[in-house]
Amino acid sequence: MHFLYFDPGLGAMIAQAIVAAVAGVVLFSKGLMFKIKSFLGLVKNDDDLFDDIDVKESDIENKNTGDK
Amino acid sequence: MINNQRHPSSFRDPSGYVINDQGIFKRVINPIYFKQYSSLKDSGFFDKLFNNNLLIPHSEELSTESKIIIIPEQIPFITYPYEWCFLQYKEAALLTLKIQKYALDHNYSLKDASAFNVTFHNGQAVFIDTLSFDFYRENEPWRAYKQFIAHFLGPLLLAYYHGAQSLKLLSNFIDGIPIKQLASMLPYKTKLNPFLYSNVHLLAKFEDKHNDDYEGKSKKTTLSKKAQLNIITTLYDYIKKMSLKEHSEWGDYYTKMNYSDEAFKLKSKIINTWANTIKPKTVIDVGGNDGTFLRLLNQDIEQALVCDVDNNAVDFNYKKVKTNKETYMLPFVLDVLNPSPSLGFNNKERTSFIERIKVYEPQLTLALAVIHHITLTGNVTFNMSAEFFAKFSKYLIIEFPKPGDSWVERLLNTKGEFKDHFNFYNVKNFESAFLQNFDLVEKTEITNTKRVMYFLKRK
Incomplete structure (x- = not known):
């Protein structure tokens, strides 16, 4: 059974089809740009605080070992 | 039957609720959610989330036919979205998307995307609503999509276009910034950006159009998983690239301050000597800027809360926390002149800052170079x-900056003709007021400055 305790918004549910289409185009063109840039050797590795969306699978304990 | 208090914020989701069992927070799971829970548990999905520090770990305390009780790792001090700096807000948004992506890869989906599902613990954002996961249904759009925009993308965009103060809006809109209002607050040029147009302006239009559909027969809409992943990935990429314009204007605060190197060291030495007599495990630094003085505290601190009114200072502090991988430091944004109130239904869903700090009761409070702001600005x-x-x-x-200190003089000068009304600002009046609530343990002047340090013990 599916229970819903807040309104997801019908409009928002329908809009996602278009949002996704736009997202597809954005991702495609980004991918293309990336290919062109790396071909021209323009890709720079940005040292960002945050990594990318994919979780690096690790089944070993990955606890914080920061200093106190 | 366990005799304990159901947490007043835990009523929205029928899957279960949080209780406070003699000071320990536990989560009761209702039979309606058993199927999901056992699948998440047996498939190892929970464990994977724990191991990757994405979800707060829990252990099972009780499992009967009528309920399951889990005990999550306890979080000593909860911060709310309206107390996060831009960087923290961004991390919380990215965490939510990351979890949704991971969930989709394993055939689950987040059924809500509230910013209140996240808090900061051990130097990073962590998801705390264990019951937010549901099975992914083939070709179903993301039910929490609108909520994500209202809770995360909206506030971040407003912070970007109108300044970090906008992040505080969530204390009024605890269900997120209304999409239509969000769209109206963004500059016109955002309509020319396909990503922003579709995720905000178009969404607002669709929401408006279908607002009157009161029959409640939600029409079936479909969206492939690939398409949903595209939405989530573009949201992630966009938010990850966001940064505040104001950052570039922020120099190093401590070079602007009227402290010589020597006085700075002396001040830190005084604090250390005093702190050493009580060896605190928990500290709060009120108006602690980017945490500089706390980092100079060579005590074995378990947790240090550092709050400041300035989002940039908190951002800087949090950036240090991330780069140095510090787990004990918890920075957040707080205006001493208007600390976070109690909010939500019955005013009990979100507790006020004062209530939280009273329960937490840090062993030591630092208030360095802040009293003149409270007194003369507020x-x-x-x-x-x-x-x-x-x-x-x-x-x-x-720390009490005496009249004659350049900051004090600057603040007094802004009072113009009323400057004389602030003659009460002096050591004598300060001491007589504070010694009504506190006993003086020690006091010392910082040589070559107009500043006095006090070590006080509550009566």
């Missing part, structure tokens, strides 16, 4: 601020 009397600080902890180290 016009708060010494009696009122003494009462305020007495609520925090047993010990207080407070």
Whole structure:
């Protein structure tokens, strides 16, 4: 059974089809740009605080070992 | 039947609720959610989330036919979205998307995307609503999509276009910024950006159009998983690239301050000597800027809360926390002149800052170079601020900049013709007010400055 305790918004549910289409185009063109840039050797590795969306699978304990 | 208090914020989701069992927070799961829970548990999905520090770990305490009780790792001090700096807000948004992506890869989906599902613990954002996961249904759009925009993308965009103060809006809109209002607050040029147009303006239009559909027969809409992943990935990429314009204007605060190197070292030495007599495990630094003085505290601190009114300072502090991988430091944004109130239904869903700090009761409070701002900017009397600080902890180290200090003079000059009304701002009045609530342990002047340090113990 599916229970819903807040309104997801019908409009928002329908809009996602278009949002996704736009997202597809954005991702495609980004991918293309990336290919062109790396071909021209323009890709720079940005040292960002945050990594990318994919979780690096690790089944070993990955606890914080920061200093106190 | 366990005799305990259901947490007043835990009523929205029928899957279960949080209880406070003699000071320990536990989560009761209702039979309606058993299927999901056992699947998440047996498939190893929970464990994977724990191992990757994405979800707060829990252990199972009880499992019967009518309920399951889990005990999550306890979080000593909860911060709310309206107390996060831009960087923290961004991390919380990215965490939510990351979890949704991971969930989709394993055939689950987040059924809500509230910013209140996240808090900061051990130096990073962590998801705390264990019951937010549901099975992914083939070709179903993301039910929490609108909520994500209202809770995360919206506030971040407003912060980007109108300044970090906008992040505080969530204290009024605890269900997220209404999409239509969000769309109206963004500059026109955002309509020309396909990503922003579709995720905000178009969404607002669709929501508006289908607003009157009161029949409640939600029409079936479909969206492939690939398409949903595209939405989530573009949201992630966009948010990851966001940064505040104001950052570039922020120099190093401590070079602007009127402290010589020597005085700076002396001040830190005084704090260390005093702190060493009580060896605190928990500390709060009120107006602690980017945490500089706390980092100079060579005590074995378990947790240090550092709050400041300035989002940039908190951002800087949090950036240090991330780069140095510090787990004990918890920075957040707080305006001493208007601390976070109690919010939500019955005013009990989100507790006020004062209530939280009273329960937390840090062993030591630092209030360095902050009393002149409270007194001269906020016009708060010494009696009122003494009462305020007495609520925090047993010990207080407070710095008093005397009249003649350049900052004090600057603040006094802004008072113009009323400057004389602030003649009460002096050591004598400060001491007589604070010594009503505190006993003086020690006091010392910082040589070559107009500043006095006090070590006080609550009466």
